[in-house]
Amino acid sequence: MHARILPLLTIALLSGAPLQADEAEVRDCAPDRIMIVGSDGMERASYKVSLADTPETREKGLMFVEELPREEGMLFLFDTVGEVGFWMKNTLIPLDMLFITPEGRVATLYEGAIPHDETTIWSGHPVSAVLEVNAGEVARAGIRPGDWALSPRLGTGCMPAAGG
Template identity: 45%
Template sequence: MAFGAGLGISTASHAAECQLNRVDLRGSWGQVSFTVEIADDEAERAQGLMFREALPRQSGMLFVYPYPQPAAFWMKNTLIPLDIIFLNENGLVTGIQANAIPGDLTPLPGGNDVFAVLEVNAGLAAVYGISLGTEMRHKVFSKTAPIWPC
């Protein structure tokens, strides 16, 4: 995969095949991909990235809910500062909690219709330009009308 401007922005074709361990995000700023672990059951979502001491730069965790619902995250037992990116069932970014503080118990709300949440290293949303309206591609969005289908 080629990277633009040293930021990890992918120049790969938009027609690239979706992979279960990767999410692609795009916006007017370009496109970026992250290798992800999937947390799609209650136990995995509860554990999340707790107790991890490091997270590779282009990696993250994708939390997937069975249906859109209110969601808030906290940083209990989380050792890594994170950006928390909330998405609706079509793969549209609808909220971002940037630079979440390790160990903080303050609930970080994502909205009422959250279907998926991407956690990445703190600061990367700003570095790449990920913002409200950014589109995500992953197979978890294929059951609805994804805005960027696989």
Template identity: 40%
Template sequence: MNKILQAIALTLMLLPAFSLSGCYARTGETATSNQQSETTLSEAGLRLVPLSIQTSDAVHDFVVEVAETSAQQARGLMFRTEIPSDKGMIFPFPEDRVASFWMKNTVIPLDIIFIRRDGTIESVAANTTPYSLDSVRSNEPVATVLEIAAGRAAELGIGPGDTVTWR
């Protein structure tokens, strides 16, 4: 199974990424070729970026993988057996939409955080059920979804109205 995962990761790295200009560069800036050459990649071949969540009383820092292409977004965190407490995966969308996720082939429970275009959290689906085919949806159109380890949102006091920023 490990060789299969490595082959899938290699395939995902070779897929051309579509442009998401402005979706993950919150300030509207785009990366220069110098910045792109210094990009750090995860073991799965996804770009790693710092992400912060501002709650009413603290800032919580994460390093997240960016699922930029439709193939990367379809795979998400499937088949992963763990996710460190300071890690996650972000799914930026080119246009706002009602986001719908399921947990098919997702081994670990997750907190799924739905984020508006202005960076505010719309809602949190806490402790999702591994392998479930039930749809986990945002309540309104969102620009981005963040997945973190189950229970972290409650542990850190992360909820609707808090602000997410990333590069």
């Protein structure tokens, strides 16, 4: 874990405050990265993400994608906080979903969403973002509800840029 993140995370966890990166740290962040960090401060996983931040990109999501590299995912950003539902219509690959609160906490997880399944998968909590990754990633990385999602796109901290 990068030395600049651990003190920030430790202070935020001890104070109970949401993670907020300072301006200098945000400038060093890679905007296309997200890191999942456990409540113990240890990095669980890091992904390069494509953004779904407009109605059109959120609607399309990962539809028709035939392969997703293990270290990549899609980050859905919503304009308002609320309970959200996803389905797998026209999605060709199985996925895990991380439902993320405005404070950057993983609220709920859904593992192994089935390709083409039109059953709605609900967040179960008000969220502002969802991270989709390959099925099996949640178990492989040991991701759990309560973990932190760090990304400048979420305003919750960040993954340092390469060499930063």
